[in-house]
Amino acid sequence: MFKTGIHHISQLDGSVSLKSLLGKDRVVSVTLYDQILDFPNADFLAERILDCFSDERGVYKRTYANRFEAFDAHLLQMMEGQFDPASPMVVADVSVSDGRTACDLFERLAPRFPRIAHYASDFSPHVLVLKEGRFTLTLSRKNRILEMMWPPFVFSAMKPETPHFYPLNFVLRKFMRRFLAEPLLRKHLAGQAQTREIQLFSMRALNLVRKDARFHLGEQNILEPLMLPEPAHLVRSMNVLNPTYFTPADLARVVGNFHRALRPGGWLVAGSNEDAGSVVHGAVYRKTEAGFERIWQSGQGLELETHVLSWQAPAK
Numbered sequence: 125m126f127k128t129g130i131h132h133i134s135q136l137d138g139s140v141s142l143k144s145l146l147g148k149d150r151v152v153s154v155t156l157y158d159q160i161l162d163f164p165n166a167d168f169l170a171e172r173i174l175d176c177f178s179d180e181r182g183v184y185k186r187t188y189a190n191r192f193e194a195f196d197a198h199l200l201q202m203m204e205g206q207f208d209p210a211s212p213m214v215v216a217d218v219s220v221s222d223g224r225t226a227c228d229l230f231e232r233l234a235p236r237f238p239r240i241a242h243y244a245s246d247f248s249p250h251v252l253v254l255k256e257g258r259f260t261l262t263l264s265r266k267n268r269i270l271e272m273m274w275p276p277f278v279f280s281a282m283k284p285e286t287p288h289f290y291p292l293n294f295v296l297r298k299f300m301r302r303f304l305a306e307p308l309l310r311k312h313l314a315g316q317a318q319t320r321e322i323q324l325f326s327m328r329a330l331n332l333v334r335k336d337a338r339f340h341l342g343e344q345n346i347l348e349p350l351m352l353p354e355p356a357h358l359v360r361s362m363n364v365l366n367p368t369y370f371t372p373a374d375l376a377r378v379v380g381n382f383h384r385a386l387r388p389g390g391w392l393v394a395g396s397n398e399d400a401g402s403v404v405h406g407a408v409y410r411k412t413e414a415g416f417e418r419i420w421q422s423g424q425g426l427e428l429e430t431h432v433l434s435w436q437a438p439a440k
């Protein structure tokens with residue numbers, strides 16, 4: 125048994141099933157991402173692409189529009205009680221994947237805080253695409269192999285199919301990596317291959333940047349200090365403070381970076397949920413001199429809350 129992937133834009137017109145014969149999701153190539161942005165169902169298709177795409181560490185960029193409606197509404201209500209709407213409002217919205225949840229939040233906050241500056245960012249939001257003959261290779265900016273495509277096959281380099289269901293895919297993947305991907309990668313490293321860069325931000329987010337100077341998109345690894353022109357009133361980090369992504373030591377670094385990015389009394393908003401509209405298990409924390417204190421809890425609270433509350437600012 126084998127599983128083919130979605131490798132050409134014409135397969136996304138609804139006539140081709142996105143499931144395999146065994147009912148498993150077919151990999152939709154990330155190289156189609158910049159070709160779907162003008163489609164009427166671009167949001168759905170981008171969601172489907174990001175569902176099977178993972179970055180060089182194997183971390184998914186899964187996201188949904190309207191993911192935190194009730195949570196965001198409550199957050200706005202709290203912010204109106206705390207922050208002056210006539211004053212500047214700096215928001216660092218990190219780990220936003222393609223940015224659709226950042227658009228949701230910005231569009232909710234901007235009418236009430238017109239002097240908002242909203243900095244939305246994600247880890248590694250660009251990929252490089254190289255093509256040779258029928259073979260296409262997708263790399264991270266650090267030249268790690270992310271996807272291999274040899275129509276009709278599309279292989280996510282980080283998430284192999286199980287050999288039990290798809291033995292042919294297993295063999296082909298090994299062949300493709302050794303005889304097509306690695307030689308092309310060597311050519312690229314020698315500066316002898318042409319590359320195309322794809323930005324993994326959604327059309328909605330890219331359009332918002334163009335039409336509203338208060339909304340910004342960028343690259344940010346939250347293990348590094350947050351790059352902001354001024355301290356934030358709010359740092360938001362959704363569906364990322366996850367034990368599968370970060371070790372306890374990494375989490376301490378991330379929480380420290382959030383603390384340093386916030387102004388005194390600023391808020392850290394964090395939580396996790398499933399698809400759009402599902403309950404957010406999260407919280408809002410206020411920055412104190414020593415660390416953070418919780419001021420609101422949603423659902424069952426943040427799974428990794430102990431890492432936030434036990435973090436201590438270094439003595440001055």
Ligand SMILES: C[S@@+](CC[C@H](N)C(=O)[O-])C[C@H]1O[C@@H](n2cnc3c(N)ncnc32)[C@H](O)[C@@H]1O
Nearest residue numbers: 185186187188219220221247345346362363364
């Ligand atoms: C499951 S997605 C969540 C996306 C969005 N926040 C949401 O809730 O829909 C996790 C996101 O965390 C990002 N991420 C993982 N590690 C990161 C890191 N070290 N720095 C910044 N972002 C990271 C991924 O790139 C991905 O976009």
